Structure formats: C-alpha cells, structure tokens
Amino acid sequence: MKLSKNFTLEELIFSTSANNHGIDNTPNAEQRAYLKRLCVEVLQPIRDAWGAPVKVTSGYRCPWLNKLVGGVTGSQHVYGQAADIQALHPYDNGKLFALIKSLVDSGKIKVGQLIWEYGSKTCPKWVHVSLPRKGKKNNQVLYYYS
Numbered sequence: 001m002k003l004s005k006n007f008t009l010e011e012l013i014f015s016t017s018a019n020n021h022g023i024d025n026t027p028n029a030e031q032r033a034y035l036k037r038l039c040v041e042v043l044q045p046i047r048d049a050w051g052a053p054v055k056v057t058s059g060y061r062c063p064w065l066n067k068l069v070g071g072v073t074g075s076q077h078v079y080g081q082a083a084d085i086q087a088l089h090p091y092d093n094g095k096l097f098a099l100i101k102s103l104v105d106s107g108k109i110k111v112g113q114l115i116w117e118y119g120s121k122t123c124p125k126w127v128h129v130s131l132p133r134k135g136k137k138n139n140q141v142l143y144y145y146s
Contacts (some may be wrong), residue, residue: 001037002041003035003036003037003039003053004040004043004044005044005047005078006043006044006047006053007039007043007044007056008027009032009045010033011056011059012035012056012059012060012080012083013025013026013027013035013059013060014040014056015058015061015065017068017069017142018062018068018095019109021065021068023062023064023065023068024062025060025061025062026062026064026084027032027060027062027080028084028114030079030080031048031060031079031080033080034079034080034081034131035059035060035061035080037081037131038059038080038081038083038130038131039065041058041109041110041131042083042109042111042129042130042131043083043085044097044127045103045108045109046096046100046103046109046129047098047117048086049099049103049108050096050099052084052087053132054081054085054087054088054090054095054096055085055086055087055088056085056124057084057085057086058077058083058084059080059082059083059084060077060078060080061076061077061078061142062078062080062098064129066078066142068093071089073089076112076113076130076131080132080135081112081130082112082113082128082129083128083129083130084117084126084127084128085126085127085129087114090123090125091123092125093119093123093126093127094122094123094142096127097114097116097124097127099127100127101141103113104139104141110129110132110138110139111129111132111138111139111140112130112131112132112133112136112138112140113128113129113130113140113142114127114128114129114139114140114141115127115128115141115142115143115144116143116145117141117144118144118145118146119143119145119146121145140143
C-alpha cells in the first residue's frame, strides 16, 4: 500500500528481527495514519530533495519489537511517527543528514527529532527522523557517536 509517491506501508513495517522472532508488527489504523503523515510530511520531502532513493531501516515497531531491538520506552517508532533511514550507499549518510538538517533549518520540513545515530563523527550509521510532537520541543538536532 502506497503511503506517498515513493514509500509503502510494507517498507515502513518490515523488520527482519520481527520475522525472525515471530512477532506480528502490524500497525493499527491510528499508527497507519501516522505512518502516512510521516511519509508525506517528512520522508517524501527528504527523498525529493535528495534526488535518489533512501532506505528505511526501521519504521513502525510494535512494543515487543521495540523492546527486542533496544528501543527507548515511549519511542515514536511505536506510534508510527519515526523512521531510521540510510542513503543507498551508507558512506553518504553524513551528506543525507546534512541535507535533512538544511531542510529543517530552512523551514521546508518540521521534525520532532533529527538524530545522527552512531557511526563516526563523519558518517552516521543511520539517520533518525520523526514527526513533530505536541507539547514537546521540536526540530531537535541530536548527535550520538559510537
């Protein structure tokens, strides 16, 4: 099922860990609605500005899957409001992060958080993006290095 021009529900809920552990990672209607918003408001504008595909490495995670993969309690992934993405060539993840930061800084997209996840100081292992959150600080740019 298409959620935006270049993103599908299937790629936003796919998880090798869920498959390997027999976990049903099917979102409910509210979570699917958030996934659609995430794709339309955040991921698709990133994809359009990047001009090439981006890979979703983790989108929606049911609570059991989130716990299994070490996700934080209350993670926006559990609500269908966050995704971890990579460039097709992981060595371009730093450039992808910089592009997303420029989209946030220029007001072209709004996010809850943009996170440089692990990797090195020159290239994250992946990039976390999420929908803005009501009552929380938004457009947070965070860096977590290995």
